[in-house]
Amino acid sequence: MSLDGRRVAVVTGASSGIGEALARRLARDGWHLVLMARREDRLAALATELHGEYEVCDVTERESVERAAAAVLERHPRINLLANSAGIPGRKGFTEIDDEHLERVLRTNYLGGVWCLRSFLRGLEAAAPAAHVVNIVSVAGTVAFAPSGPYSAAKHAQLAFSRATAAELQPRGIRVHTINPGFVETEGFPQRTALRSAFFRRAVITPDRVADAIADAIENNHRELFVPRFYFGCEADDPVNAWAFNRRTNPLGARLNALFSSDIGHFDVPDMTDVVPEAYELVEHGLLNDEDFRDFMFGNAVRFWGEVNPDFFKGTVVEKQAAEVLASAKGAARV
Ligand SMILES: NC(=O)c1ccc[n+]([C@@H]2O[C@H](COP(=O)([O-])OP(=O)(O)OC[C@H]3O[C@@H](n4cnc5c(N)ncnc54)[C@H](OP(=O)(O)O)[C@@H]3O)[C@@H](O)[C@H]2O)c1
Numbered sequence: 323m324s325l326d327g328r329r330v331a332v333v334t335g336a337s338s339g340i341g342e343a344l345a346r347r348l349a350r351d352g353w354h355l356v357l358m359a360r361r362e363d364r365l366a367a368l369a370t371e372l373h374g375e376y377e378v379c380d381v382t383e384r385e386s387v388e389r390a391a392a393a394v395l396e397r398h399p400r401i402n403l404l405a406n407s408a409g410i411p412g413r414k415g416f417t418e419i420d421d422e423h424l425e426r427v428l429r430t431n432y433l434g435g436v437w438c439l440r441s442f443l444r445g446l447e448a449a450a451p452a453a454h455v456v457n458i459v460s461v462a463g464t465v466a467f468a469p470s471g472p473y474s475a476a477k478h479a480q481l482a483f484s485r486a487t488a489a490e491l492q493p494r495g496i497r498v499h500t501i502n503p504g505f506v507e508t509e510g511f512p513q514r515t516a517l518r519s520a521f522f523r524r525a526v527i528t529p530d531r532v533a534d535a536i537a538d539a540i541e542n543n544h545r546e547l548f549v550p551r552f553y554f555g556c557e558a559d560d561p562v563n564a565w566a567f568n569r570r571t572n573p574l575g576a577r578l579n580a581l582f583s584s585d586i587g588h589f590d591v592p593d594m595t596d597v598v599p600e601a602y603e604l605v606e607h608g609l610l611n612d613e614d615f616r617d618f619m620f621g622n623a624v625r626f627w628g629e630v631n632p633d634f635f636k637g638t639v640v641e642k643q644a645a646e647v648l649a650s651a652k653g654a655a656r657v
Pocket residue numbers: 334335336337338339340341358359360361362364379380381382407408409410411430431458459460461502503504505506507508509510511513
């Protein structure tokens with residue numbers, strides 16, 4: 323098959339959602355696509371549309387992956403991109419989910435990507451240093467909530483796999499990119515109807531947006547990316563700020579040292595004090611108490627800078643107050 327110099331991309335989970343959107347985006351960018359999933363009718367239609375190819379494959383079955391990879395490698399000895407997007411939801415806690423589904427979540431979301439990487443490694447090495455692996459993990463790979471514990475656990479494993487192989491394969495000229503989407507409206511994850519919180523529903527994005535971020539990560543060599551970036555926002559009045567202080571829901575009862583900060587540099591915030599009343603709405607709405615608010619606005623920032631450089635606040639208008647916070651921090655450390 324003549325590729326006219328086009329790069330070859332293998333996309334798993336290409337029969338719907340993020341994988342399908344990624345395949346379309348890559349085809350537009352001039353890649354030659356090999357689509358993989360279980361539903362042949364979907365794959366055949368998309369492959370025809372994108373002038374690509376497909377291999378039916380169940381990523382939970384190691385032999386199925388090896389067979390599909392061998393067939394692809396025979397046609398394309400060099401693989402420039404393996405994108406692991408095959409995945410299924412969990413939506414139940416460890417005590418409720420049935421045994422088979424729990425195993426399936428782990429075998430699809432974690433082991434599926436492992437078998438694919440191992441089976442396509444020869445092709446990726448042949449294309450190195452122009453070789454990439456993209457693992458579609460999730461924000462759920464970085465935080466865990468009770469209602470989707472088994473899914474989160476599988477995604478945590480997949481995240482560790484992705485980070486570990488990024489380090490392991492870099493010397494071999496293969497770049498591994500980790501993509502952590504938030505809520506994306508897809509067939510398997512119908513977030514707009516499944517999410518009960520109106521606040522979270524506002525954060526739902528399209529698979530195309532994830533596909534664009536992946537294309538950007540490949541071209542600009544981003545190693546790990548959250549899509550959308552919303553999750554690390556620390557806007558003055560963002561209710562998500564309160565999560566940092568919530569010992570009841572954070573793992574190990576942790577209280578994170580969030581800093582009021584990211585409004586700095588915003589074009590519409592020339593003076594940080596302008597947005598302080600907005601930030602105080604978190605207290606007025608019962609999301610933070612006064613002590614949390616004091617730490618968010620001042621104490622955490624003083625400890626962050628002052629513990630690195632005790633003179634950091636010398637000569638500023640808050641020198642005295644900062645010294646008090648640092649003195650009490652030292653006292654606490656001695657205890
Ligand atoms: N949507 C979200 O909110 C969201 C957020 C964060 C991360 N993610 C992750 O993004 C990835 C893609 O999910 P999506 O949202 O695009 O869902 P989706 O539309 O349901 O797509 C899932 C894809 O995985 C394939 N698949 C499932 N089990 C498979 C198996 N055993 N072997 C081969 N292919 C299999 C499905 O195809 P067949 O059924 O034809 O096999 C389908 O193409 C998943 O890893 C998911 O965990 C999704």
